[in-house]
Amino acid sequence: MNNTLRITMTALAISFALVGCSKEPAPVEPANTEVAETTLVAGAESRLGIYYPVDLKADLSHLSDRQRHVVELLIEASEIMDNLFWHQAYGASKDSLLSRINDEQVRRFADINYGPWDRLDNNKPFLTGFGDKPAGANFYPADMTKAEFEQAQFPGKIDLYTLVRRNDQGELYAIPYNEAYRSELERAAALLREAAEFAEDEGFKNYLTMRADAFLSNNYQPSDFAWMDMTENAIDVVIGPIESYEDQLYGYRAGFESYVLIKDLAWSEKLAVYAQYLPELQRNLPVPAEYKAEVPGSGAQLNAYDVVYYAGHSNAGSKTIAINLPNDEQVQLQKGTRRLQLKNAMQAKFDAILVPIANELIVPDQRQHITFDAFFANTMFHEVAHGLGIKNLIGQEGTVREALKEHASALEEGKADILGLYMVTQLLEAGVIEEGTLEDYYTTFLAGIFRSVRFGASSAHGKANMIRFNYFEQAGAFSRNEQGQYSVNMDAMREAMNSLSEKILTLQGDGDYAGVGELFDTMGNIGPQLQADLDRLSAADIPVDITFRQGKDVLGL
Numbered sequence: 296m297n298n299t300l301r302i303t304m305t306a307l308a309i310s311f312a313l314v315g316c317s318k319e320p321a322p323v324e325p326a327n328t329e330v331a332e333t334t335l336v337a338g339a340e341s342r343l344g345i346y347y348p349v350d351l352k353a354d355l356s357h358l359s360d361r362q363r364h365v366v367e368l369l370i371e372a373s374e375i376m377d378n379l380f381w382h383q384a385y386g387a388s389k390d391s392l393l394s395r396i397n398d399e400q401v402r403r404f405a406d407i408n409y410g411p412w413d414r415l416d417n418n419k420p421f422l423t424g425f426g427d428k429p430a431g432a433n434f435y436p437a438d439m440t441k442a443e444f445e446q447a448q449f450p451g452k453i454d455l456y457t458l459v460r461r462n463d464q465g466e467l468y469a470i471p472y473n474e475a476y477r478s479e480l481e482r483a484a485a486l487l488r489e490a491a492e493f494a495e496d497e498g499f500k501n502y503l504t505m506r507a508d509a510f511l512s513n514n515y516q517p518s519d520f521a522w523m524d525m526t527e528n529a530i531d532v533v534i535g536p537i538e539s540y541e542d543q544l545y546g547y548r549a550g551f552e553s554y555v556l557i558k559d560l561a562w563s564e565k566l567a568v569y570a571q572y573l574p575e576l577q578r579n580l581p582v583p584a585e586y587k588a589e590v591p592g593s594g595a596q597l598n599a600y601d602v603v604y605y606a607g608h609s610n611a612g613s614k615t616i617a618i619n620l621p622n623d624e625q626v627q628l629q630k631g632t633r634r635l636q637l638k639n640a641m642q643a644k645f646d647a648i649l650v651p652i653a654n655e656l657i658v659p660d661q662r663q664h665i666t667f668d669a670f671f672a673n674t675m676f677h678e679v680a681h682g683l684g685i686k687n688l689i690g691q692e693g694t695v696r697e698a699l700k701e702h703a704s705a706l707e708e709g710k711a712d713i714l715g716l717y718m719v720t721q722l723l724e725a726g727v728i729e730e731g732t733l734e735d736y737y738t739t740f741l742a743g744i745f746r747s748v749r750f751g752a753s754s755a756h757g758k759a760n761m762i763r764f765n766y767f768e769q770a771g772a773f774s775r776n777e778q779g780q781y782s783v784n785m786d787a788m789r790e791a792m793n794s795l796s797e798k799i800l801t802l803q804g805d806g807d808y809a810g811v812g813e814l815f816d817t818m819g820n821i822g823p824q825l826q827a828d829l830d831r832l833s834a835a836d837i838p839v840d841i842t843f844r845q846g847k848d849v850l851g852l
Contacts, residue, residue, distance in 0.1 A: 331395060331424075332395055332396070332397055333392075333395045333396060333411070333422045333423050333424050333425075334396075334398075334401075334422065334423050335398070335401050335421060335422065335423075336420060336421050336422060336423055339413070339421040341833070342404070342413055342416060342421060343400050343401065343404050344836070344838070345415060345833075345838055345839040345840065346407055346838060346839070346840055346841060346842035347643075347647045347648070347838035347840070347841045347842070348841070348842055348843070348844060349640075349643045349647075349841045349842070349843055349844070350843075350844050350845075350849055351602065351603060351604070351605070351639070351640075351843040351844065351845040351849060352603075352639070352849060352850065353557050353601035353602075353603050353639060353850070354557075354601070355557065355603075355850060355851075355852075357529075358529065358530070358557075359495065361493045361494075361495060362493075362495060362529065362530055363852060364493050365490045365493050365494055365530055366530060366555060366557075366603065366850070366852065367847060367852050368486050368487075368489055368490040368493070369486075369487075369490055369530075369532045369534070369553075369555045369604070370555055370603075370604050370846065370847060370852075371486050372483045372486040372487055372490070372532075372534060372553070373532075373534065373553035373555055373604050373606035373607075374606060375479050375480075375482055375483040375486075376483070376534060376535070376551040376552055376553040376606045376607040377551075377553070377606040377607050377610065378479065379476055379479055379551040379607065380409060380541075380550050380551045380552060380606070380607030380608050380611065381409055381410075382433060382476075383432055383433050383434065383541060383548075383550050383551065384409045384410055384432050384433065384541055384550065384608075384611065385409060385410035385411075385433070386432075386433040389406070389409075392405060392410065392411065393405060393406060396422070401422075404421065405421075405422065407611075407612065407842050408421075408611065408612055409610075409611040409612075410428070411425040412425070412427075412428040414611060414612030414613070414750075415612055415613060415749065415750050415757075415839055415840065429544075430543045430544040430701070431542060431543070431544035431545070431548075432541050432542060432543075432548075432550075433458075434458055434459060434541075434542050434544070434547075434548040435458075435459045435544060436459065436460060436461050436467070439459070439467065441544070443467070444459070444467065444545075447466070447467045449466075449467055449468050449469060450468075450469060451468075451469030451471065452469060453545070453547045453697065454469060454471075454547075455536065455539065455547065455548060455549040456471060456472045456473075456513050456515065456536055456549060457469035457470060457471050457472065457548070458470050458472070458475050458548070471513045472513055472536060473510065473511055473512065473513040480510040480511060481510075481511065483507075483510055483534075484507035484508070484510040484511055485507075487503045487504070487506055487507040487510075487534075488503070488504060488507045490503050491503035491504045491507070494528075494530075495529075496525065496527055496528040496529070496530075498521075498524060498525025498526065498527060498528060499525050499528035499530065499531070501521050501524075501525070502518060502521040502522050502524075502525050503532075505517055505518040505521045506518040506521075506522075506534060506535065509535065510535065515535060515536070515623075516623055516625070516626065518535075519620075519621035519623050519626045520626055520629075520630065522620075522621065522633070523596075523621070523626065523630040523631070523632075523633060524630075526596065528558065529557065529558050529560070530555075530556065530557060530558070531555075531556040531557075531558060531600065531635075532553065532554065532555050532556065533552075533553065533554040533556070533609075533618060533620060533635070534552075534553040534554075535551065535552075535553075536549035536550060536551050536552075537549055537550070537551075537552055537608070537620065537622065538550060538552065538608055538622070538704075539622075539696075539704060540608070540704050541608060541611075542701075543701055544701060545700050545701050546696065546699075546700055546701045546702075546703050546704050547700075550607060550608035551607045551608065552605075552606060552607035552608035552609040552610070553604070553605070553606040553607060553609065554602050554604070554605060554606075554609055554615075554618070554635075554637070555602070555603050555604035556600040556601070556602050556603070556635065556637075557600060557601045557602075557603060558598060558599070558600050559598075559599040559600060559601060559638055562598075562599030562636070562638060563597070563598040563599050565599075566597035566598065566599060566636070566675070567596070567597055567598075568727070569597055569679065569722070569727070570596060570597055570631075570679075572722065572727060573631070573679070573682060573683070574590060576683060576717075576718055576721060576722075577589075577590065577683050577684075579721065580683065580684070580714070580717075580796065580800065581717070581793040581794075581796050581797050582796065582797045582800045582801065583801075585689050585804070586684070586685055586689065586800045586801060586803075586804040587683075587684070587685070587800070588685075589628065589684075589685055589686060589687070590628075596631070596632075596633040596634065597633075597634045597636070597675065597679065598633065598634070598635055598636070599635075599636045599638050600635055600636065600637055600638065601637070601638055601639040602637045602639060602640055603845070603850055604845055604846070605843060605845065610843070612750075612840070613750050613839075613840045614640060614644075614840060614841055614842070614843070615637070615640075616636075616637050616640045616641040616644055616674055617634065617635065617636050617637060617641070617674045617675060617677065617678045618634070618635040618637070618678060619632050619633075619634050619635075619678035619679070619681040619682065619711070620632060620633060620635070621633075624686040624687065624694055624696075627682060627686065628686065631682060632681065632682050634675060634678040634679050635678070636671065636674065636675050636678070638671075640841070641670070641671060641674060642667065643841050644746075644840070644841055645667050645670050647838060647841060648746055648837060648838055648839075648840070648841070649665065649670060649739075649742055649743065649746055650665060651832075651835070651837045652742055652745050652746055652832060652837060653665040653742045655831060655832060655835055655837065656742070656745055656779070656780060656781055656828060656831075656832070657738065657741070657742055657780060657781055657782070658776065658780045658781065658782040659780075660782075661734070661738050661782055661783060664732070664734045664735045664737075664738035664739065665735075665738060665739050665742055666731060666735050666739060668730045668731050668735070669731055669735040669736045669738075669739035669740075670739050670743065672719055672728065672730075672736065673715060673716065673719065673736060673739060673740050673743060674715075675715075676714075676715035676716070676718045676719050677711045677712055677715035678711065678715075679715065679718060680710065680711040680712075680713075680714035680715040680717075680718060681707065681710075681711045683714050683718075684710055684714065684800050684803060684804075685800065685803055685804045688804065688805070688806045689804040689805065691806065693806065695707075695803045695804070695806060698806030698808060699802075699803070699806065699808055699811055700808060702808065702811040702812060702815065705758040705759050705815070705819075706759070706799060706802065706803065706811050706814075707803075708758075708759040709758075709759035709762055709763060709795075709799055710796075710799045710800065710803065712759055712760070712763060713763065713792055713795050713796050713799065714796055716736070716737070716740055716792050717792055717793070717796055719736045720733065720736075720789065720792070723736065733785070734783070734785065737783045737785060737788055738783050741773055741781060741783055741788075744760050744763060744764050744767075745828075745829070745832070747759075747760040748760040748761055748764055748821065748825070748829070749829055749832070749839045749840075750839070750840070758815065758819050761818065761819050761820060761821060762814060762815065762818045762819050763795065764825065765818040765819075765820075765822070766791060766795050766818055767788065767791050767795075770787055770788075770790065770791035770794070771784055771787040771791075772784055772787045772788035772790075772791040772792075773788065775824075779827075779828055779831065798814075802814070
């Protein structure tokens with residue numbers, strides 16, 4: 296590729312140069328601004344305190360010396376994922392931005408956001424000298440239009456693990472990650488192989504070795520199968536290019552990330568019983584038969600973990616507290632998925648954010664229904680619900696993800712939220728869930744909408760919550776009193792849950808891109824009254840999310 300090709304990006308003339316990555320044409324700023332200070336945009340001061348700092352710790356006393364060394368090596372590999380995601384999200388290295396910020400608090404905010412755009416405020420720039428964030432981040436040429444992309448034909452066009460670039464003739468082509476980031480991925484692969492040598496569980500050893508191979512081959516499916524086959528490991532790592540949320544142009548490209556995890560064996564054993572109910576829950580979905588014809592894999596696994604390190608996409612902006620993987624549709628249908636509940640991060644969000652929100656916005660006589668058990672279950676079954684519904688289109692070729700393009704992630708999150716509540720309802724009434732009452736789960740669910748809607752429209756989770764809030768409001772699922780406090784209307788919420796479930800599953804199965812766009816346009820926005828209520832949360836200094844002090848030192852390694 297011609298690295299002197301000039302383009303326009305966010306109202307700045309920038310050039311492509313090979314900075315920090317082997318072949319990745321990462322944009323850097325012109326020489327006359329490279330060392331120039333960038334400062335906070337006027338009015339952005341109030342945003343700097345929206346993250347509540349948490350020491351990311353876990354009990355490692357039960358791990359052997361070999362296992363503790365594995366954790367160290369996995370953290371080192373995760374740091375490489377972190378640097379790669381900076382290039383994907385921002386377009387240049389972390390230091391190229393942070394070195395231009397003199398204020399420590401502002402620099403920390405940029406670090407949390409992996410760039411100059413506020414991820415929880417619709418990606419608005421909070422630093423001077425930057426325009427809007429490109430919807431395609433650094434996955435595509437900044438001057439590429441949708442029409443140009445859709446008309447072009449080239450190998451790897453919609454491959455999750457490629458970047459789109461221009462050749463010397465200005466034509467679009469795809470460069471695989473294992474070529475674009477060769478030296479970084481070679482280092483990460485070496486660390487995973489070293490960790491495999493110290494791993495005590497044979498399944499984990501095999502997975503680490505195969506994941507290292509995937510970094511170099513760009514073929515991640517075999518390691519996804521290997522990950523699903525291991526069940527006895529005390530340590531886990533989710534690492535590589537995984538989620539496609541950062542690609543808000545099409546949702547085709549995966550961002551690098553990592554979670555280093557310590558399994559909570561007692562909680563995992565408690566959760567394992569729920570997986571057997573997935574086929575029955577799929578059969579009972581409130582939707583016509585063709586939209587639930589796919590059978591979830593019988594190997595679905597539920598486990599609880601303490602997370603000890605986040606990196607890359609998982610650490611950018613809002614922090615994930617539960618995971619459902621792999622995303623590969625073929626692996627899901629053959630093996631199911633693993634649902635990972637990140638218990639220590641979840642507890643931090645419940646204590647620092649959800650309880651204060653409930654005390655502000657939920658009527659006093661329903662606040663006793665805000666419980667951690669309900670928060671844990673709602674979050675867990677959100678992840679389980681990703682395995683329900685449909686992955687492939689009905690009556691036509693292709694997957695739901697491909698058909699719905701940039702809308703796919705947000706609609707999938709909306710599906711998981713509403714079907715998660717459906718699952719809780721079914722299992723509680725069947726006596727499978729024994730903790731709490733239905734009021735606990737519904738009231739905690741409502742409070743959870745207020746928590747997640749604050750993530751903003753640039754987040755798939757935030758957008759999904761806006762749709763659900765507006766849909767529930769129209770259906771009378773909750774009421775708001777004169778004091779601005781909300782209460783759940785149990786029967787109406789159940790009816791709204793079922794009707795929204797049917798709507799989302801139908802849109803997915805039909806691959807109805809226009810219909811999903813209309814749903815987002817009409818219900819994906821925050822109205823004046825809701826915004827005023829959310830402003831009350833900010834005025835009460837209730838954080839929007841958490842951020843971590845993490846690493847070997849924090850863990851005592």
